[in-house]
Amino acid sequence: MTGSSGGRPLRVDAARNREAILEAAREVFAAQGTDASLEEVARCAGVGIATLYRRFPTRDDLVAAAFAPKMAAYAQAAAAAVAEADAWEGFSGYVRTVCAMQACDAGFADVVALTFPGTRALDRQLRKATAGVNGVIERAKADGALRQDFVMEDLVLVLLANAGVVNATSRHAPDAWERFVAYLLDAFRAPGRSQLPEPVSATRLAAAVRRQARVRRPDGPSGRTGHERVPR
């Protein structure tokens, strides 16, 4: 449909196709989650499925490229938290910002909650953001604002739980997550009120989340068609 023509260099069309595919992917993934049909993405972009696969050989490649700007915003939230003068404001502002990003974007909720870690290209970005967040957590603990038994892995629980709230309430009660997150932040305040069960090990949590991401894409990029999807 947008093949090379009229003497324009091929790479111009290729770049335009690439942008059209990424824009369509963001829209389709945001509406349906990252397990949406790639055929539908190609259709919305006005390209053939073969063109899509040429540009993005795997679903992960497409997800990573489509959400690169969002992931940059995620990393930026961590950087802003580090820069915040008050340690608790830094920590709580970060939790609220990331949960707000989940609430705005079904696709992003999936990316953060389900492929954390999982998608190689996003992993690199996430690791960078994660390093920043670790600093925010340690500073809030040292300041006496964040309970001492809070661990980084608890943030993954926050994202998984918030995804559960957001997925159910996004249409009819779109601000439900704000009250939920306010409760959680109260729970994280020092001093802790009760002895918590042991934290989940990072390894087990990563396996859990990776498996979930895999289960949701059982056949890789080509195994799905547009009409088999169960909307959530």
Next chain:
Amino acid sequence: MTGSSGGRPLRVDAARNREAILEAAREVFAAQGTDASLEEVARCAGVGIATLYRRFPTRDDLVAAAFAPKMAAYAQAAAAAVAEADAWEGFSGYVRTVCAMQACDAGFADVVALTFPGTRALDRQLRKATAGVNGVIERAKADGALRQDFVMEDLVLVLLANAGVVNATSRHAPDAWERFVAYLLDAFRAPGRSQLPEPVSATRLAAAVRRQARVRRPDGPSGRTGHERVPR
């Protein structure tokens, strides 16, 4: 396969078919959620799909009958909470029990979190349990153990959030929900540490949860086959 034969009254076979269908439904729903294929339920029960539809004309009928014992347990948890001598133990024990029930059973997680309210027969049971829980909440508030701004609708947020945690972690980190729920109970302890955003109105929350249940079953009981389902 189990048709009337050998002079046995038809109702004996009918009752046996019914039990086989319910047992298969519990297994399939627990493994795949309540939007699983009814053809698969029939197959596992060793009956034809026509027999299943004769016994259970709608998916809701089957869900309600399959989970009636679980719903009785849910009502029982509320009754036990009312009977608990200590008001906070009653409240926190109830929250832990219901979240533990979600964690044990993917199908039950769906029933409580997504069709609350939604399925008529389950609704009656849920309303009964809910009346009991309301007493537990009010007693814990009067006792000064539960923060005054806690409302019944917050329990729905707990179930939606816990479903998010449980669905992601059930295989590799099956006790992750325990730490998550311990955090929430700390958040619910009186006095509240921060001013919360307004609670979500019961009407909006019900609409949200009803819609989600509907979206997950877009075509009613006969619109799905066994192979289109996206595992979660």
